[in-house]
Amino acid sequence: DQQVKQNSPSLSVQEGRISILNCDYTNSMFDYFLWYKKYPAEGPTFLISISSIKDKNEDGRFTVFLNKSAKHLSLHIVPSQPGDSAVYFCAAPGSSNTGKLIFGQGTTLQVKP
């Protein structure tokens, strides 16, 4: 069963506009969420996280929103830049002890100049 789901495989936006990447989860026990960004031929790099005690976390151009009742989170990038073009993964720790991550399938973002 897919506990973390990213239902949009791809997203294309114009430079300067907002990018919104969505993620849904099924396990209400998840209490921490992360977004990773991945360029081709590189490993994923940590981008931003949010604890379930918050509904928003902002870091520069990146903001993550959490809606616990809907089991939904989203990553907003504004303004989008061509260098943001990458695959974005949503993840949640499947164990608080080990920290092993459960990942969504990823969304490929293309930001057009």
Next chain:
Amino acid sequence: GAGVSQSPSNKVTEKGKDVELRCDPISGHTALYWYRQSLGQGLEFLIYFQGNSAPDKSGLPSDRFSAERTGGSVSTLTIQRTQQEDSAVYLCASSFLGGDTDTQYFGPGTRLTVL
């Protein structure tokens, strides 16, 4: 400082052969993870090390898969009698202590192709 490194970057093998994939974590990181990403899929957890022990092996798909870690540092993932469905990118990550809020740093991965 150096990040997580993995070798080889690419490996092509024939079905039935054994392969070894290596991971060098960030120095001082006690936690080490192996994941794999099959085509079009997200990352799938395989195994977690804390020091040289593997308290969570729940993601290993079959007994053909094994891993070890020595000296609290380098880890090797071994796949015996490889099958075509083993083709994937194998990613290693390390973190300072482990745990759910400890950032994991990933290596570039090893792309395994089983012919």
